[in-house]
Amino acid sequence: MSAPQGGTAAGRRPRRLRTLTVLASCLVLLAAAVVFAVRALGQEPxxxxxxxxxxxxxxxxxxxxxxxxxxxxxxxxxxxxxxxxxxxxxxxxxxxxxxxxxxxxxxxxxxxxxxxxxxxxxxxxxxxxxxxxxxxxxxxxxxxxxxxxxxLKSIVWYPAGTGERQRTEAAHRPGQWCVGMGSGATSGWPGTDWIEDILLQKYGPAVYQRWARGELSWRSRQVRSAWTTWGRLVAGAGGNSGLVRRALKTPYQDAAKPVTAQPRGCTLEHQASFIRSQESAWQRVDGRYEHSARLIPGATATGAWEVxxxxxxxxxxxxxxxxxxxxxxxxxxxxxxxxxxxxxxxxxxxxxxxxxxxxxxxxxxxxxxLDERAVHCFDASDAMPPSVRDAFAEATIEYLAGPRRLDALLASLDTLSHAPDLTWLPSVCDHVP
The missing domain is CATH 3.40.190.10 (Periplasmic binding protein-like II)
Structure with missing residues (x-):
């Protein structure tokens, strides 16, 4: 409907409003053009x-x-x-x-x-x-x-008030480990952290570095032992199917949720230091930590930390x-x-x-x-070529689901590690004793 022509002063107000509205719109468009021009000219880097x-x-x-x-x-x-x-x-x-x-x-x-x-x-x-x-x-x-x-990654978290004897007993009971393997496109990496740390603590930085540089076979006695030690710790000698399903279905950030239940569904978690600062169960139970070497069977390294x-x-x-x-x-x-x-x-x-x-x-x-006396070794899978890193993470999931496939999985990783044109880092540890 159109406004009437002429009329009283009141009837002329809409025309003024329309004029002001058009002017304001023009100013907005001009301001936007100026901002665009400033960015285009590089004046707002x-x-x-x-x-x-x-x-x-x-x-x-x-x-x-x-x-x-x-x-x-x-x-x-x-x-x-x-x-x-x-x-x-x-x-x-x-x-x-x-x-x-x-x-x-x-x-x-x-x-x-x-x-x-x-x-x-x-x-x-x-x-x-x-x-x-x-x-x-x-x-x-x-x-x-x-x-x-x-x-830091060579860490085991536990609730405040859990004594040394309780921690030691829990470490020998697979159901007391909080494990979550899920992480979207990168699922499986918590398993690689476990295996890497076990290898470091059992066989020391020199062996660890040889493996991370692609110089030690995945089928070597040391590397194979790290896999089987991990399997026994988190799933038991026979591979408890219930624990395996829980680990495979649980996102890593939810792994410690059972630690807040009554009675507790798990007591220990092998996880990096970042988990304590996140909104996780470890904040609610005032999580404490100890060096993983104290709870890994056969650990011999002293002062070695995966980072x-x-x-x-x-x-x-x-x-x-x-x-x-x-x-x-x-x-x-x-x-x-x-x-x-x-x-x-x-x-x-x-x-x-x-x-x-x-x-x-x-x-x-x-x-x-920052301790200069300690040996800090970078996460081995992160240091490996991307194709090997990704296959390693996938293999940890396959191993938990079917432990009898370990030899085939390690052989496949060996083959992949010898592919041409891969870049391996010259070192991953700050010093090797």
Whole structure:
């Protein structure tokens, strides 16, 4: 219906409103055009960053690390968090649209990308003395990654108040281990952590490193023993079908839920240090930890720890991306991340002040990661070429479901490990006694 022509002053108000509305719309469109033009001209620089942090970890990362960077440098960080980041990165690289900066847990995967010429050297961007060789292993004379977040993996968690004798007895009862193998596209990795740590604790860093470098057969006595020891611990000598089904159907983040039941459904969990800072059962039962060697049958190593890390790498060496790399490698950024209890920094200069160091368990784990007397060996499967890593994770699931297939699984892993054009890291331990 049209408004009447002419009329009283009241009848003329709608025309004024329409005029103001049109003017406001034009201003909005003009502002949007200006923003677009500013971005197009590079006056509002953006760095794209892909990592695997979601939920609480993502919030902590944004608040403690990214927000201060954006305020200081006026560079926007376009962050994408994905639990399937390897698949996302692979698709982006294939499409020719990789992020500027990526954070991956696998140095083996990063070494593969470096071999393809996808990564840019970080020489001069990262403090030379900031991180040990096991954390930023040089390739062809260059450093291609460094850790922003580190974790310990040679750990067994138990509820506060569980005595040493109770823990020892629980360790010999397969049903008392909290086990969850599910993790979406990366299911099976909790099993690889178990096998790696058993090999490290039973046979020491030298054997572990030979295996992680592709020099020790999967069918060797030591590696085979690590698999069978794990099987007996979590499923019993005969492979308890009920325990196996529970382990295969349970997501890793839910593995410890039975520890809060009455009576407890499980008592011990072999899991990395990050599980304590998540919203998990271990927070509700005031989880404590001890070195896994005390509960692994036949353990002989002393002071050997399996570790993991979220490693930062550069794919586009633009000035703004380099600025972000320098910032993430700085003591200030490392300290801010450490203080959030989402992980640990292994830069000795980045430790928080005692008053800000957090609870006792966090301080203790931080000291262990920096202990120069200890041997820190990077997660072996993460250090392996991606094809071997993925097959290893799948094999742990198949082994639990059918222990009699072990010899065939190990033979298959041996064959895969000898495929041509695989990149194996020269070392995974900071020092081998």
């Amino acid at each position: 953006t760095v794209t960053l892909l990592a695997n942090w979601t939920g609480t970890d993502e919030r902590n990362f944004r608040q403690a690390v990214i927000a201060p960077f954006q305020r200081k440098y006026h560079i926007h960080v376009d962050y994408q968090g994905s639990s399937a980041e390897s698949q996302v990165l692979g698709a982006d690289v294939e499409a020719g649209t990789p992020p500027d900066v990526v954070v991956l847990t696998g140095p083996g995967e990063l070494a593969d990308y470096a071999g393809q010429g996808q990564l840019k050297p970080l020489d001069g961007l990262v403090p030379a003395a900031g991180f040990g060789a096991s954390w930023s292993t040089p390739l062809n004379g260059h450093v291609y990654w460094f850790p922003l977040k580190a974790d 993991s890390g979220d490693l930062v790498a550069l794919l586009h060496d633009t000035p703004h991306a380099k600025t972000l790399i320098r910032y993430l490698a700085s003591a200030g950024a490392q300290r801010a991340w450490n203080a959030k209890e989402s992980g640990f920094s292994v830069d000795p200069q980045a430790q928080p002040a005692p008053a800000d160091a957090g609870p006792a368990w966090h301080r203790s784990l931080a000291r262990t990661l």
